[in-house]
Amino acid sequence: MQTLDILYFAWLRERVAAPREIIATAAATVADLVTELAARSPGHAAAFADHAAIRVALDQHLADLAAPLSGVREVAFFPPMTGG
């Protein structure tokens, strides 16, 4: 198990209803973590329902779903934003 700081931006934050949360997880990859997070609440499920467009940063570096979480402290999820 490791402890991760999870940050949510834009409509992810709105659906999860929190800008950040700290969780203990045994997830090995970002994809595993997304599956685990989506099961936490209906809001989380809505946030990750269509995750194809969502990007993730591990310790402030862009990563992909297959990236391992070993040694990571912060995971930030963010979608492309539209408005101008």
Add this chain to the structure above:
Amino acid sequence: MNASVQTPLYAEGELPRYARHIVLREIGGPGQARLKRARVLVVGAGGLGAPVLMYLAAAGVGHITLVDDDTVSLSNLQRQVVHSEDRLGMEKVHSACHTLRGLNPYVRLTPIAQRLDAETAAALVQGQDLVIDAVDNLETRHLLNAACVAAGVPLLSGAISQWEGQMTLYDPARGAPCLACLFPVIPDTAAQQTCTAAGVVGALPGIVGSMMAAEAIKHLTGAGLSLHGRLMLLDVLWGENRTIAVTRRPGCPVCGHVHGDTA
């Protein structure tokens, strides 16, 4: 044309307005001259475009081309401070030019009151020193990105929704990712939160657009460290801000050819 060789860079009486730039170590006289010689294309004269256009005109950027097909409406005025009540119904590019000429009559302005399509984008980005994406939809953002990649012109892009913004400098010709590297998948329409549908706090485009203007000035003058390869995320509601290192996506269908990637 021969006379232009002798034409001084600044008009008579123009230079004192840039005094506070010229005393800055990072800009100075040479940096101000770079701004004066610069050509910048700003796509979108709405929330983000307002501060971008106003600060770049005030800063003395030599030639600004602005593109937008929309007209000024009452619900714009809560945040699009380049426009005003007496110009309701006017095309935004012309309304903006009115304000910009009042700020700095020495800036050359080219207003284009039409929606950007692939053909006009390709023509407009040619010869620009910087293109600024202050657009309100992802389709036009991707179209503009493709045109900038093809022309090798850097693209400073900002986006906002509700209480949050994001901003970066796309520049695959010089090693940074393009929009399609960073966001290869366009979300379905329901997930795309436009300002119209989702709302936006009035000061937010002021914050993000002003930062974009500062990034543009940095890029054009060479001051400081740009957002090349870095994506800034700002959450004004909760005070969570992050700057994320971003890299090119090998095999990107839009910019991969710039680097000889095989598709």
